[in-house]
Amino acid sequence: MRFLLIMSLLVLLPSSSFFLPAYLSDLLLEGGYSRAQLDYAAKGELPAAWQLKLNQARYGSKAWLRLNEKLARTQGTAAVELARYYQGQGQKQQQQGGEGQEQRRLAIFWYRQGIRLSSKKARLGLAQLYFDNNQLLLAKETAGTNPDFTLLNADSAAEAHGLVKLAAQAAIALGDIDDIKRQLPLLELSTAGRALLADIHRFGVLTSQAKGNRQAAFYGMPDPHVINKPAAVSCTASIQLFATRIEHLHYLEQLIDGVESGPLAPFVCFAPVRYRALDSLACREREVTAANRRVKKRRAIKCREELWQYEAAGINSRFVGVLLPQGGANVHLGILYLDRSDNLDVFTHELSHLLGFIDEYPLPVHHNRCSAAQQSPFAHNLVVLAEFYQGERKQLRARILKQLPWAAQIREDTPILQAQANGWQLGTPDEYANRVGVFPAASCDRQTPQAFKPLSKRTQLAYYEEAFPDAYLKRLSAQPGAFLMPSFHYNIALALFHRGEIKQAKFWLNQAALWESSAVRKAKIIVGDF
Structure with missing residues (x-):
């Protein structure tokens, strides 16, 4: 009788009746419902029905998207699900050569909706998205600072610790030493934070020049007494590698391990990798043809190379290399550029240029x-x-x-x-x-x-x-030294020459010449005729 009464109510009473939605919600939660009742409840805008139908929908289907959109009005978890879905779709498009901009826009929209609903998962997801796309200020702003861990439950504390770590990573990438120092006590509160803290000390992040110091540095011909003379090394090409992020420093160490077990190992030696703030490099990209002709055009990394004069006294390697978040790998004279997507094969290819090998694919017109x-x-x-x-x-x-x-x-x-x-x-x-x-x-x-x-x-x-x-x-x-690229000091000289700073350029040409053992090469370097 009870069932017949309820079914008659479903027919006779409008969905706005004050007790029917509550009853249906209880029924759905208890599990004793029919398909017709579930469909009716879903049309009646009952979140419990939407959730049940969502569980039956195929991931990414129109029904799945529609139901999540309904739930995301009030549920942060649904908003995060949508954001992650669109973020994944955008990444797939990029892997296939597309832009993925619309999918990325939708991911940001739903992450922001989750944040409005106080979801820390949404905040962490959006901060990570910005960080991965090199939007560092937005990443740091989204992650926020100084959460009150005492007010969080165990689940949200995990996200809070993740936000602290991400805020610190963004500050590292930006070279904001003061902000990094403010994060240190919070990093001590989690295992992942303590691991990052250990890396901060290992890679000398806190001892590097703080953001803005380089602008105040004396800009003129450096004191010759502070420039290191080349030390005796056991390899043809010594190289000091830098990265702007902790995770990229670890990746450089992996690449070095690969080279040291590969064919170029007898000719290349590496100093311990070091951190350098992104803003101190002043990098941009310029379009060139990729080395692998089956890959579409990429944009080659190029940085303001005269800025290396402020680091040169602390570098005792012939070459320097920089791993950046994005951009096409290339070698310009004594400086090697990589991005995080470049693998060991690309790294080996670029190292061979430093050693004196040239590309066997079509070079740019007018090369x-x-x-x-x-x-x-x-x-x-x-x-x-x-x-x-x-x-x-x-x-x-x-x-x-x-x-x-x-x-x-x-x-x-x-x-x-x-x-x-x-x-x-x-x-x-x-x-x-x-x-x-x-x-x-x-x-x-x-x-x-x-x-x-x-x-x-x-x-x-x-x-x-x-x-x-x-x-x-x-x-x-x-003949290991016959066609070596000049030392990175030559890059500094060339950049200063283009700025019209001739006296300083000559100083750095002489520094580059110190790395040459051949009198002929030394003479070419000194007159800038490499």
Whole structure:
């Protein structure tokens, strides 16, 4: 009888009747409901019904989204679910080459709705989203500071500790030493916070120059007595790596471990990684073609390199490298740039540039190396020479071999010239493709003259995932310092020269020359003719 009475009420009474919603809510919570009652309750705007139908909906379906949107009016957990969903969709779009901006906008919208409903999960999620997108001030502002842990239950305390850690990470990335110091007592209150605190001390974050100090630094020719003279090192290329975030410093250590067990290990040595504040680098991006031609164009990292003059006294390495949150990897003279998405293959590729190898994929149009035939060798793996010759074959061969850094690796019976109707064409025939010879390289494809390389096969200098060839390692072992990039002091000099600060530029050219053992290279460095 009770069931019949209730069913009649469902037909006769409007959903606004004062006792029916309460009864249906109790019924749904107890589990003794029919499908018709559930559908009726859902149409009657009962959150308990929405939650039950949500549990039956497929994740990400229209029904799932619609029900979460209804619940998110009053429930922070539903808002967080929607935010995480749209955030994930945006990341998928970016991985597929899209922008994901609309999905990111929706994620922010729902995180903010969760924050309005006092959800600490929403606050932590939004702060992390801003941090991951390098919006550091927004991340720090969203995370907030100094939560009152005594007013929190066990569940919300976990999020509160996460917010403290994220606020400290944002302050580290911003180089705000004073704000980092304010976070220290709160970091002591959680396991993750204490781990971050240990890293802050290990990487010398608190002993670095505070934000703004560099602007007050004496801007002129530094005192030569405070510049370190090159120390004796056991490798060809010593490098000091920096990062602006604690997690990126750990990633650099992983990359170093990979290099030290890889083919370039005998030639490269690393100083312990160090922290540097992002604002002190003044970085931007400029568009270039990616090394891997199957990847769309990326924007190469470039920073204000004259600012390294304030760090140089504390760096006793030939090269410096910086890992930044985003931007395309590249090498500019004595400075290497990476971003967090670059893996060990990319890192190895860029290190090879410091050692004197050049890309074997098409270089940018008007690249200086492709503008004219070389007067002397400039790289271990590439030459730029005329394609056609006339004259006696033996004499031509001898003349060309003098231009090839890898000449000693070419067997006497390996041809490097092929007969043509009116002379000779430079290049080793295909039947000798498994030997070291002279093979066309794609480096100067869009320009003349032509570029040539020692091997016919693809190498890591064209595609990151390819191996670093044994022939190149032998060549590097034979003359490890022949084509090294100049020290990072040369970058400082060049940047100052472009600013019109000639006296300071000359000072740094002389500092760069101290790293050269060859009199010829030293002379080129001093006059800025590298």
